Amino acid sequence: MISLLKNVIKTLLIILSILPINSALAIDKTPNTTHQAIVDIIDPPNSAALNVMVSVLSSLKELKKQKKATKQNIEALVRLKLLPNIAIGVSTKIVLSKHWDGLNIQQKQFFQYYVSESLIQDYAGVLSSYGKLDSVHISVDPDVKRKDDKAIVKLIINVNDDPKPSIISLKMIRLNTWHVYDIVFSGISIVKNYRAQFNSYIRRKGIDSLILKSKKKLEKLSK
Numbered sequence: 001m002i003s004l005l006k007n008v009i010k011t012l013l014i015i016l017s018i019l020p021i022n023s024a025l026a027i028d029k030t031p032n033t034t035h036q037a038i039v040d041i042i043d044p045p046n047s048a049a050l051n052v053m054v055s056v057l058s059s060l061k062e063l064k065k066q067k068k069a070t071k072q073n074i075e076a077l078v079r080l081k082l083l084p085n086i087a088i089g090v091s092t093k094i095v096l097s098k099h100w101d102g103l104n105i106q107q108k109q110f111f112q113y114y115v116s117e118s119l120i121q122d123y124a125g126v127l128s129s130y131g132k133l134d135s136v137h138i139s140v141d142p143d144v145k146r147k148d149d150k151a152i153v154k155l156i157i158n159v160n161d162d163p164k165p166s167i168i169s170l171k172m173i174r175l176n177t178w179h180v181y182d183i184v185f186s187g188i189s190i191v192k193n194y195r196a197q198f199n200s201y202i203r204r205k206g207i208d209s210l211i212l213k214s215k216k217k218l219e220k221l222s223k
Contacts, residue, residue, distance in 0.1 A: 044144075045151035046151075048172065048178035052081075053155055056078075064132065075121070078120045082180075086180050091115055092111050095194045095198055097199065102207075123183070133159060140153060141153070151174075155168045170183055
């Protein structure tokens with residue numbers, strides 16, 4: 001009987017010692033869950049995507065209004081309004097795909113710079129494709145595809161009451177805030193297009209040759 005009582009007391013002590021730990025874990029998890037829910041309300045990906053595009057197109061509209069929408073000025077617009085919202089590191093890693101882990105730090109930094117400069121050229125080209133911007137209306141497709149810290153937001157852009165809107169999909173990732181890592185325009189993913197080109201070139205001529213070619217291209221862009 002005494003032995004049984006000792007075992008019961010021992011079991012109770014073990015249970016009591018575990019309870020505070022489990023309670024602490026439950027308390028720790030609750031704020032994180034609550035915090036994430038609040039963040040999703042305050043900073044959803046669709047709002048972030050809309051804000052980026054409204055800012056960019058509003059600036060483009062003003063450039064066109066003042067007849068200053070030159071290639072250089074549109075590139076400057078991309079640097080100021082779009083580039084800070086792009087996750088260049090994520091984009092570059094996708095572009096280099098399986099080759100990324102084999103690069104040294106200097107090579108990774110070089111490709112990040114190269115991809116950054118290339119994106120400026122391509123995004124400036126997309127913006128230059130717009131003609132007159134007398135009126136612009138941007139809406140967000142409510143069907144936002146979301147998985148963990150990534151999201152795909154589709155924007156419907158109506159320019160000058162054109163019955164055929166432009167559809168642009170922004171692929172986004174949450175870092176400290178939502179950032180764009182790819183833009184799909186006219187059904188073409190710019191980052192995936194880079195990846196296909198890079199993979200093809202590396203397969204034929206190697207990574208060192210690609211770096212040399214990319215450096216020459218940057219030199220031409222800087223002239």
